Amino acid sequence: MGLLSRKATCNSHGQDSSYFLGWQEYEKNPYDEVKNHRGIIQMGLAENQLSFDLLESWLAKNPDAAGFKRDGQSIFKELALFQDYHGLPAFKKALVDFMAEIRGNKVTFDPNRIVLTAGATSANETLMFCLAEQGDAFLLPTPYYPGFDRDLKWRTGVEIVPIECSSSNRFQITASALEEAYEQAQRKNLRVKGVLVTNPSNPLGTTMTRDELDLLVNFITDKEIHLISDEIYSGTVFSSPAYVSIVEVLKDRNLENTQVWERVHIVYSLSKDLGLPGFRVGAIYSNDPIVVAAATKMSSFGLVSSQTQYLLSAMLSDKKFTKEYIAKNQKRLRKRQSKLVAGLEKAGIGCLESNAGLFCWVDMRHLLSSDTFEAEMELWKRIVYDVKLNISPGSSCHCSEPGWFRVCFANMSEDTLTLAMQRLKSFVGSIASNDRSHQEMKNSRRKLRSKWVFRLSFQSFHDREQDER
């Protein structure tokens, strides 16, 4: 008899993916400006490190919130005891107001419809438990965040069927791709319960167009299924087109309080927009009271620490602060993204035009030795081991075309970014300046060496695993 469950002994946690593998290499040889100048620069981590000074200065000005106090009185005991899964009302109010502000106040949210969870990781899993049975399926446009394989499938038994998107139309969702995915699910005897989209997209860094959103609404109406919109990057939209949220579209089409209105659920988090992944603040927003009720009970398995709820409710209730933060943060992201794009250009590398997110979707198809995923892996290994940049290969995001990589720009200093771009430029230059056949010989030798190095390091990362978006 198997001692452990099937879940414990299988691979569905998805951590053998190259997405996580790259971090192992980074962990072994991390870049440090002073101590390890030749180390690997982490560009596979979608963190926002650009605006901590704004948070820290707010903390300095608000000692009460920081020190378990309200109006000078200690509320430590009340916070320590507060484990109500309905969440701190002041925090929920502040959070929904923040969400509305990010959407230009074109829509409003009801604090009674929000459920707090331990990060978006937990929010996504909880929604699967609420909306689908084991063996049901959700459709997801590719490329998508690799963590979804764990969050949506692992313990729930739900399947993911890809909606294939292609570079030919900037990876936008098309009606035919939706239908094709649906039919594919049916051919596999999978009952489709809904579609899950990430908007703004990870890894593309683009916001969905109104047409795409309309398409989705039509599709889920026609098929009578759910739509989950993961909007954790909504606050990172730094240039036009302006962000259009799914709720705005529903509102504009007068679909409020209809059946389809109750089948649209939003996932949110403060990990990206506020740069606070360690605090584990996630949320589910739904107009279906039964989903809210069920998800609320399930949140028992991953509540947000009351200490954190209190601190952030004070911070997000400070409207002057949130307005300033959102604007400044977006400006800094825009600047930083431009720097990455310009640096890539100098290396003769293009990327998908993007207006959001903490990363760019970089086009290295022209650097592939062949139009295959094997070639993509080869190139990736060279970039990790030789160029010493940890970036994420498109295959780990289930992209259907080889040659694309997600490269993060907001989790390092400007100087580090400059260095990364220089390394990349030298690398590309060194490829171009060589004779083609000479290059092929070098390739095969490097391939062997990389494979060998790769195999050695493969053993050790089963001992230490990391977990990031």
Add this chain to the structure above:
Amino acid sequence: MAAMSKIATGNGHGENSPYFDGWKAYETDPFHPIDRPDGVIQMGLAENQLCFDFIKKWLIKHPEASVSTAQGVNKFKEMALFQDYHGMPEFRRAVAKFMGKVRGDRVKFDPDRIVMSGGATGAHETLAFCLADPGEAFLVPTPYYPGFDRDLKWRTGVELVPVHCESSNNFKITRDALEAAYVKAQEANLRVKGLLITNPSNPLGTILDRDTLKNVVGFINEKNIHLIGDEIYAATVFMEPEFVSISEIIEEDDVECNRDLIHIVYSLSKDMGFPGFRVGIVYSYNDAVVSCARKMSSFGLVSSQTQHLIASMLSDDDFVDDFIAESKNLLFKRHKYFTRSLSQVGIGSLKSNAGLFIWMDLRRLLREKTFEAEMELWRVIINEVKLNVSPGSSFHCHEPGWFRVCFANMDDNTMAVALSRIRTFVLKNNEAMVPPRKLCRLSSLKLSLSRRMDDLMSPSILSPHSPLPQSPLVRARN
């Protein structure tokens, strides 16, 4: 077609149990010494509120423990970014050390086996996911904490099979009872994957003696099934006999044990009184379980802000030693006062030396030896005596007439009020020798035993965890 899952629309969340229902009465009429002196006193909530002053003194002296104060803010960015599911090393070290100290330093815990979870609630569910497939079963001695029905079964599809314990031997877990439960499971075609024990026990307030523990370990080894030891009340053992942990038993020379079967659930919610901070721990002696549980902890990591606070606090050896001693002392005093006052009016309870509650024996007050009579009595206690206590049936107790009554979640004054109400009720009862009919009329003040969906929709409905309206954090909505 877009229906929700069976898990979401079914009753597996377990909230239709009277355990949670009692709170409804409390919610509509909560006791307050000044504003509502006749309100219902909450005695159904196993919280430890006795040590906050002690902890506050430490906090005032250590502002750097909070990453958001001026003294701690230099660590803010690092904490805010830290989402590694291995958990902060200093947090794990501090928790491991604390767990050791709570067990008198008779055992050492390895920080690398400490895995975070969303409270003990999350820890139990995670272990169920790791150790069992849907349709498989765990054995659980009765009476047991009602939340287990949700934590172990709801989303996992795992079954629970009770191991019946009787008052005739003080609810001890016997080898016979274990074997009987095992056979019962097999007859129901359920493959047993493990045994879950809560030690110290909720709701009994007792600890397992050495012999029982050895029996239990022998049993699980023989059957090659897992043993989950929920030890979240370990630091609440306030008097002899001394607590013996699973971690100690497996080290003993005469105990044969496959360590891959041994797992401990821990939390700071009871021992420290911090349920709001959601610090749950899975501690397993099985490497594969540690690894799997750690990956699953992504679904319920402890906020890094909280990890930092706890690491600072629990690394302070002097504070920890003083806290453990002070907490025991205050619990001992409160327990003694409560049980003594009760016995003065002829109310007995199971002899206990741990926990935040007593297992009160009201069998003689039952109209008849049935669970219906228990429910009637319970309604009288809520509506007439105005105390929210938890009926034994909600803990799957095999015998009617037992109630769990919490004593550590209120101040001295409230405790005195609760006792005077009990005194009054008992004396009146003794005098009047209330005939069965009268009792029935009283019980017509009905409490609905099942919640309707729309009740749940109301924002004022309590969560199973805390008395919502009383929290000033909730009243201060803006």
